[in-house]
Amino acid sequence: MPSGGGSESSQASPGMARPPGLCLLAFLGLGLGTGVSPSCWDPRGQPRRCMPDFENAAFGRAAEATNTCGSPPEDYCLQMGARHASALCHRCDATDPRLHHNASFLTDFHSQEESTWWQSQSMAFGIQYPNSVNITLHLGKAYEITYVRLKFHTSRPESFAIYKRSRAEGPWVPFQFYSASCEKTYGKRQRHYLRPGEDEQVAFCTDEFSDISPLSGGNVAFSTLEGRPSAYNFDGSPALQEWVTVTDLLISLNRLNTFGDDIFKDPKVLQSYYYAISDFSVGGRCKCNGHASECAPDDAGQLVCVCQHHTAGADCERCQPFYQDRPWARGTAEAANECLPCNCSGRSEECFYDRELYRRSGHGGHCRNCRDNTAGPHCERCRQNHYRWEERAACQPCHCHPAGSLQPQCDSSGTCLCKANVTGWKCERCKDGYHSLSEGGCRPCACDPAGSVGICDPNTGHCTCKERVEGHLCNRCQPGWFNLQPHNPAGCTSCFCYGHSTACTAADGYEVTHVHSDFSQGTAPPTAARLARSFLPPSFSNRLHEAEEGAEPLLSAFSFQRLLSNLTALRLRVSRLSLSEVQLTSARPGPGARAGWVEECTCPPGYTGQFCQSCAPGFKREIPFGSPFGSCVPCTCNQHGDCHPLTGQCRCLHNTEGPSCERCSPGFYGNPFVGRFDDCKPCPCPGHSPCTEMPGSGEVVCTHCPPGQRGKRCELCDDGFFGDPLGQRGPVHPCVPCQCHGNVDLNAVGNCDPVSGRCLRCLYNTTGEHCEKCQPGFYGDALAPDPPGKCAPCDCHPDGSVPGQEGCDPSTGQCRCLPHVTGRACGLCQPGYYGLQPAVGCKSCQCHPMGSRESECHALTGQCSCQPGVTGKQCDRCHHGFFGFSARGCRACNCSPLGSVTPQCHENSTCLCRPGFVGYKCDRCQANFFLDPPSSRCQQCPACYGLVKDEVQPPCSPTRSPSWTAWKVKGTGQSISGHSSALTTLALGAKGRKGQLGDIRIVPTGMRKVLGHRKGQAALRRRMALVRDRAMAEAQRKIKQAERTLGNSLSISTTARRTAGEAEQVSGESAKVREERCGVWGARAGLWGAGGLVAITVCRAQVAAGDLEQSMQAEAVLSAGRLQLERLWLRLATPGALAGQLSLLQQEAARQQEKIQAFESDLAEIRADKQNLEDILRSLPEGCSK
Incomplete structure (x- = not known):
């Protein structure tokens, strides 16, 4: 089918294929095509919706594949179906234009007769799941896709997926899944539609196109809107509009469809499985949102919409810059939704859409750049x-x-x-x-009114200051001046400080006070007010206010203040005037109105006090008892203290003494004339006791050591003391008496180390730092008050203690014992051990946990206390003549002394019989034998007794329950002469108690007695494997021989069927029916019953094959016999009344089958029993062996 591009019309054009199976194409015409005008304006010039032509968007566009055949060149075969070998093979070569199948053939133009296709490598190159092959198609622009159609040149894949991108470089979104195993491959359940309200942007998974047929030319058509409820309101569903928007498509081929023959890895088969697609079509329109009727390449060659309605963008997805009066909207059949211009009052050509403005006014065009x-x-x-x-x-x-x-x-x-x-x-x-x-x-203006004149500069704010004021704001006095005041023309007052400093400030804590007198008492003596020294104001008011311009005072300010500093009274003399009152302003300490004229000086070194009127510590008046105007000089105390500021007397520091601190105080030594604080050092003696410095050498020697110490610096302890009084070896430890706990001779010298205090001469077998413990080889209480109760020797047993380990526990005296040895001196064995030996210790009793009464044994011999019937040093075996080793001991065999070969029985309690004797205990003679007292042996009866017995007592007589051994002998004697050993097994198996079912219960019982003791499973498996391998070849030969014998047995089996039929008509209790029933059951019992099978197989092998030891192993015979008997059972099966009974027997046989493995475990027991049967067979009359 051609895949070219073209426009949509009522009939499919050569360039646009209409794929089958698209259920919504007619509807999509309504949603995406019907009513679309070629022009975006109607005849009246009004806008209307318009769309580009519907086309195959994939045509001519380059597709990309992650896997393509031909690199390297390879052969591929055509798939002819599962029953036809692929004989038609071709070659794919990427370098040959005639033989390549690259991805360009996916979207090219071709005819149905000369199709082209893309092809991947075959399964021989490992492209099968989980490996995938991806095909990517870039549309170059957003399209609104109606369908995606793939035509496969081979069979369609079992699983593949379609993914899409709605914008370039966006994420890949699942579009559709096709798989016969949706949940297994993609984890999605099969689904073909959505319910209203569900998310409509969800990909479906379907098995619709996942069959392997047809083998070529199969189509897959995906309709993008099928099964989605909002498809009928496409213009009103932004979700579906986004769903069908595609810029890129990706086909992910995940799993090939096969006939299953690929598992054999036949190269021809693998070369016939590959992906091949002849046509990749995408039906849709260039997405223009209803605002353009065509798409065309732009200047860069990129396909874009030719936008109308004042829209812009590659998809006409926005309004033009000046057409923002309402929000952009997609064009619909009801409204073109064209973009409207902005209203900018003729003062701008730019605007943007303002959502809030549109909400408030209905016009969203917001102008800019007005x-x-x-x-x-x-x-x-x-x-x-x-x-x-x-x-x-x-x-x-x-x-x-x-x-x-x-x-x-x-x-x-x-x-x-x-x-x-x-x-x-x-x-x-x-x-x-x-x-x-x-x-x-x-x-x-922040000028200080007290220090400035006029207003500030309006630009800089700079102030004009008074004579003794400075600062940007005229708010501080010049150096040497203080007390800035507004009534002071100079602004500040000079510092006094007794002439020792020019730095001062107004003192805090002084208040203004007035000395006042109004002479109210008439004539009175002169009134005087005692003023505190230096608290007077700096000048008289009348003098300051009445000074004429250019007048110079007679005294300087300092001289005048010095004069007033010693003022004690003022005398006012009035001769021609009357004086009504006198008032003198002063200051005193207090919280009242601040007296700012009281100064506080910053004193230079050597001076102190508010007015620098005193000498500082370490200084004194140059002239003793001088005035505050006098100078202060340093004290002469060798820099070891200060002196009295008036007298100059030293007050010594730094451990010195004397009028000038010229010597060290007691307990110190050194040269105090150096003038450092550490001239006098403490004596290096305990407690700062006195010392002296030796002339010449300068060595310091202590003169008064404390008790218990000695040495030049009391650095040693006296005898009987220990410590480190000066810390010469670490922390300081005073000398204290040695602590040896009375275990030394107090009259001796050198009992302890004078430094560590370790006792050096311990007595009474003691040792340790302080004689506090016993010496090695001794134990006891070294701190006991009396010598006899202190330390005693260990006396460890030489055989039971660890060699080379001297001594014992110093407190308890416990010696270090060898393994399993106990006692303080290690002289006893632990319970459960015996035989104390040097350097070894005691040996374990190893009493058998079942055979012994307890875990302890004799301390010297090691003999355990055994259970009844058990013997051995460890009680690990039965006495001779006993069996059944268990927790209750062993039981007596009780074998007959006449009939048994030895008093010892097997583990199943059966005894080994002498010839002619039978029974579990060999306590009776076999049939047709009698006990001969003189010889104490069973002698054979004459031959006539055997004939009479055979005539009177049938082989399956229920008169008594014979022992297992007797049953085997009787079965062997009644074998049918000249026929298969398998029929002999039938007759032997038919005997039992209670008529029909007698021996089926006896056989397992006897077998359990013979095989009751099971060996170790691992050893048994190894033995069985060796025997099985050797017996396989011989078993095959025996099986063929048995098949020949079965042919001769056919007549007897026919007789058995006829007899069983007659038995149904006659009474079920007749001897003939019992005999036939026993025969039939014998066959089943021979097949399933392990005990009877062993015995019968031995007898059959004896008669038919001769010597078992020379021909084959017992296991091979057992396997061959079971197979033969099973075949014979199938031949003998007949319908009737016996069928019900046989069903019950079959159930019993199934239960016995579970015990077969246990019955076959002890081959040694079987061989022993075989020997008994051989002895019995040799003793039978000559006619019985036939």
Whole structure:
């Protein structure tokens, strides 16, 4: 089918194939095509919806495949079906234009007769699941896809998926899954439709196109909207509009369809399985959202919509820049939804869509870049910080001063709103009394009125200061002056400080006080007020206020203050005037009005006090008892203390003494004249006891050591003491008496180390740092008060203690014992051990846990206490003549002394019989034998007794229950002469108690007695494997021989069927029916009963094959016999009344089958029993062996 491009019409054009199976194509015409006009404007010039032509969007576009055949060249075969070998093979070569099948053939133009196809490598190259092959198709632009159609040149895949991208470089989104195993391969259940309300952007998974047929030319058509409820309202479903929008498609081929023959890895078969696609079609329209009727390449060659309705974008997905008056919308059949222009009042050609503006006004066009200093959504008002006189006039800038105005916006007259203390039309200058216009407005002039003259500079804020004032704000006195006051023309007062300093400040804590007198008592003696020294104001008021310009005072300020400092009284003499009152202003300590004229000085070194009136510590008056105006000089105390500031007497420090601190204090030594604080060092003696420095050598020697110490510096301890009094070897430890706990001779010298205190001469077998423990080889209490109770020797047993380990536990005396040895001196064996030996210890009793009464044994011999019937040193075996080793002991065999070969029986309690004897205990003679007292042997009866017995007592007589051994002998004697040993087994198996079912219960019982003791399973498996391998070949030969014998047995089996039929008509209790029933059951018992099988097989092997030891192993015979008897059972099976009984027997046989493995475990027992049967067979009459 051609795959070219073309426009949509009522009939399929050569370039546009209409794929089959698209259920919604007619509907999609409604949603995506019907009613679409070639022009986007109607005849009246009104806008209407328009769309590009429907086309095959894949045609001619390059597809990319992750796997393509031909690199390297390879052969591939055509798939002819599962029953036909693929004989038609071709070659794929990527370098040969005639033989390549690259991805360009997916979207090319071709005819049905000369098809081209893309092809992957075959399964021989490992492309099968989980490996995938991907095909990617780039559409070059967003399309609204109606369908995707794939035509396969081979059989369609079992599983593949379609993915899409809605925008370039976007994520791959699942579009559709095809698989016969949706949940297994993709984890999705099969689904073909959605219910209303479900997410419609979900990919379906279907098995619709996952069959292996047809082998070629199969189509897969995917309809993008099928099964989605909103498809009938496509224009109103943004979800589906997004769903069908595709820019890229990816086909992921995940699993090939096969006939299952690929598992044999035949190269021809693997070469016949591969992916091949002849056509890849994508039906849809160039997505233009109803605003364009065609798509065309742009200047860069990229396919874009030719947009109408004032839209723009590759998909007409937005409005043009100046057409933003309402939100962009997709064109529908009901409304074209064209974009509308913005209203900018003729002052702008740019705008943007404003959602909030549209919500409020119904017009979303928000203009930008308005001209003529206008602003607003429609350029309808002046911009911020602009004004205009009338509506149509151009807007002018306000030009408000940015620092002086509260806001840049002015009123309609252009007047700005000023900040505080700012004035002017544009707020460009400060008001009077303010300065420094800034963002914060104007600041008030901060000149100190006490120190400044006039107002500040309006620009800099700089102040004009008084004579003795400085600073930007005239708020501080010059150096050497203090007490800034507004009434002081100079501003500040000079410092006094007794002439020792020029740095001072006004002191805190002084209040103004007035000395006042109004002479109210008439004539009175002169009034005097005692003033505190230096608290007077610096001048008389009348003198300061009445000084004439240019007048010079007679005294300097310092001299005048010095004069007043020693003032004690003022005498006012009045001769011609009357004086009504006198008032003197002064200061005193207190919290009242601050007296700022009281100074506090900053003193130089050597002086101290508020007015530097005193000498500092370490200084004294140069002249003893000098005035405050006198100089202070350093004290002469060798720098070891200060002196009295008036007298100069030293107050010594640094461990010195003397008038000038010229010697060290007691307990110290050194040269105090150096003048350092550490001239006098403490004596290196305990407790700072006195010492002396030796002349010449300078060695310091202590002169008064404490008790218990000695040495030049008391660094040693006396005899009987220990310690490190000076810490010469570590931390300081005073000398203390040695602690040896009374275990030394107190009259001896050198009992302990004088440094460590370790005792050196311990007595009474003691040792340790302080004689606190016993010596090795001794034990006891070394701290006992009396010597006899201190330490005693260990006396460890030489055989039971560890060699080379001297001594014992110093407290308990416990010696270190050898393994399993106990006792303080290690002289006893632990319970369960015996035989104390040097360097070894005691040996374990190893009493058998079942055979012994207890785990302990004799301490010397090691003999365990045994259970009844058990013997051995460890009680690990039965006495001779006993069996059944268990926790209750062993039981007596009780073998007959006459009939048994030995008193010892087998583990199943059966005894080994002498010839002629039978029974579990060999306690009776076999049939047709009698006990001969003189010889104590069973002698054979004459031959006539055997004939009479055979005639009177049938082989399956229920008169008594013979022993297992007797049953085997009787079965062997009644074998049918000249026939298969298998029929002999039938007759033997038919005997039992209670008629029909007698021996079926006896056989397992006897077998359990013979085989009751099971050996170790691992050893048994190894033995069985060896025997089985050797017996296989001989078993095959025996089976063939048995098959020949079965042919001769056919007549007897026919007789058995006829007899069973007659038995159904006659009474079920007749001897003939019992005989036939026993025969039939014998066959089943021979097949399933392990015990009877062993015995019968031995007898059959004896008769038919001769010597068992020379021909084969017992296991091989057992296997061959079971197979032969099973075949014979199938031949003898007949319907009737016996069938029910046989069913019951079959159930019993199934239960016995579970015990077969246990019965076959002991081959040695079988051989022993075989020997008994051989002896019996040799003793039978000559006629019985036939």
